[in-house]
Amino acid sequence: MNTLHIIGGGMAGSEAAWQAAEAGVPVVIHEMRPSVATFAHRTGHFAEMVCSNSFRSDDDEQNAVGLLHWEMRAARGLIMEMATAHRLPAGGALAVDRDPFAESVTARLKSHPLISTSYEEVTELPSSGNWIIATGPLTSTALAQSIRAATGAEALAFFDAIAPIVYADSIDMGTAWMQSRYDKGETEDEQKAYINCPMTKAEYEAFIDALLAAEKTEFHEGETAGYFDGCLPIEVMAERGRETLRHGPMKPVGLTNAHNPTVKPYAVVQLRRDNKLGTLYNIVGFQTKMKYGAQTSVLKMIPGLHEASFARLGGIHRNTFINSPTLLDDQMRLKSHPHIRFAGQITGVEGYVESAAMGLLAGRMAAAEIKGETLPPPPPETATGALITHITGGAEAKTFQPMNVNFGLFPPIDAKGGRRGRAVRYKAYTDRAKDAFTQWLG
Known part of the structure; x- marks a missing residue:
């Protein structure tokens, strides 16, 4: 045959x-x-x-x-x-x-x-x-x-981006808590599948300022590829409006801060388990084209990630179709x-x-x-x-x-x-x- x-x-x-x-x-x-x-x-x-x-x-x-x-x-x-x-x-x-x-x-x-x-x-x-x-x-x-x-x-081509991965033991669980949005899932593990990092309005505004000012990867002269809307870098979303991230990957809905249940966070960064051991978590929706040095300092502004260690930083690459x-x-x-x-x-x-x-x-x-x-x-x-x-x-x-x-x-x-x-x-x-x-x- x-x-x-x-x-x-x-x-x-x-x-x-x-x-x-x-x-x-x-x-x-x-x-x-x-x-x-x-x-x-x-x-x-x-x-x-x-x-x-x-x-x-x-x-x-x-x-x-x-x-x-x-x-x-x-x-x-x-x-x-x-x-x-x-x-x-x-x-x-x-x-x-x-x-x-x-x-x-x-x-x-x-x-x-x-x-x-x-x-x-x-x-x-x-x-x-x-x-x-x-x-x-x-x-x-x-x-x-x-x-x-x-x-x-x-x-034809578009740019695609990769989100960072964090070592779980470097996340401050005195600030962050575990919960799936709306407690979705049939088991307790499913209902607590995500780590959540809360932000106040002031913390969110400072984060957006730093994100917009951070040094980004520049593309070659003449590069015309656009972005795939389903995988936009966070800084590109932020450039579309200061509230865009808060209504996207950082939306605070369906979550209750276990450390302070009566106060609703202004924004929430979620991390999803990346391996069975639970030693690695990726930052959900945080594809980025920030350069590595800027990326580390900006991401450490997130409450709960002040002392974060990264198994992999984010990046961006050109995709062809x-x-x-x-x-x-x-x-x-x-x-x-x-x-x-x-x-x-x-x-x-x-x-x-x-x-x-x-x-x-x-x-x-x-x-x-x-x-x-x-x-x-x-x-x-x-x-x-x-x-x-x-x-x-x-x-x-x-x-x-x-x-x-x-x-x-x-x-x-x-x-x-x-x-x-x-x-x-x-x-x-x-x-x-x-x-x-x-x-x-x-």
């Missing part, structure tokens, strides 16, 4: 390899790490989580990304299986212990009898064979240039080179789960083609189908930008009988999607 070659061992490449191999197709994963490093990666493991350690909401009845979790589990996805196996308390979110997660994905892939690995940098688009390019937003310069040459289009609505067909194939499929963030989906979902589809579609079959895309009423429909023609090519899964990508629900409440409407979306996805799998 013909072999499927996959360039990139991130979320999308790992899931694509697993799905194709499980369908009986031999797979080779071409991964340039660890011999060729990137700005964000620390290891050579497959499916390494470089930004947040969260797969976001796991609610499959009221949330589009939670529905995507459900669909990937129904399709026996490796990424969701390993994420569930290594989950951490995080309220209603699916947060994972990032290193054991990546190690377990790597072990499962390497132990599969139909999967082999080639550690090398692929610098040019292959001229023949069966290929999936899942190099993610940090595609190597040489390969990105080859893609531009083949497509006749300039690569293609104009998929113009370049890809509904089988995720490059129209000008149909032996090549694209999957993951490079296609213009945003987020770990969305990337893995597109890898799942690409792997299944490629395996079907190699076996002489054709696998139709999932119905657009499903979360997976809504994403592939968006990137392969549903989006406006001229304004195409990275997109998280959301109910706005789904065909509208028939609203006969009066205006529906949001909870009822979202439940109708997810019920319809589950039925359609189950039929597609069958």
Whole structure:
């Protein structure tokens, strides 16, 4: 049987390899790490989580990304299986212990009898064979240039940022307290999954002043990439208005200060557990482009973090993606080179789960083609189908930008009988999607 070659061992490449191999197709994963490093990666493991350690909401009845979790589990996805196996308390979110997660994905892939690995940098688009390019937003310069040459289009790009990680034992728990927003979660661990650092109005104002004045990373002259709105640096949000952070990642709602229950904080900084041991916490929503020296001093202004030690400081990097609505067909194939499929963030989906979902589809579609079959895309009423429909023609090519899964990508629900409440409407979306996805799998 013909072999499927996959360039990139991130979320999308790992899931694509697993799905194709499980369908009986031999797979080779071409991964340039660890011999060729990137700005964000620390290891050579497959499916390494470089930004947040969260797969976001796991609610499959009221949330589009939670529905995507459900669909990937129904399709026996490796990424969701390993994420569930290594989950951490995080309220209603699916947060994972990032290193054991990546190690377990790597072990499962390497132990599969139909999967082999080639550690090398692929610098040019292959001229023949069966290929999936899942190099993610940090595609190597040489390969990105080859893609531009083949497509006749300039690569599109945006800036992405990483949040800092703090050592738990350096957090002052005499000031901070543990609580999930609105005490969300079924167990006590879930209800106390976050560390909260309260701010008074004066502390918040001083923090904003320092944030705006801090030295930031400057980009090269002529750099025109914008930011992805779902991952804005905190200083960019602050520049949009002094109250923006207080209504975003620093909102004080749903929380009661255990040390002073009668006084409502003006703002709250939340930290989420980053590993199973509970020794590391990441600062939620605090992606930043501040330079390291400024970053340390500004973040230590947060009550409870005055003596904080950082396991990793934040940073910013340039991400690349293609104009998929113009370049890809509904089988995720490059129209000008149909032996090549694209999957993951490079296609213009945003987020770990969305990337893995597109890898799942690409792997299944490629395996079907190699076996002489054709696998139709999932119905657009499903979360997976809504994403592939968006990137392969549903989006406006001229304004195409990275997109998280959301109910706005789904065909509208028939609203006969009066205006529906949001909870009822979202439940109708997810019920319809589950039925359609189950039929597609069958």
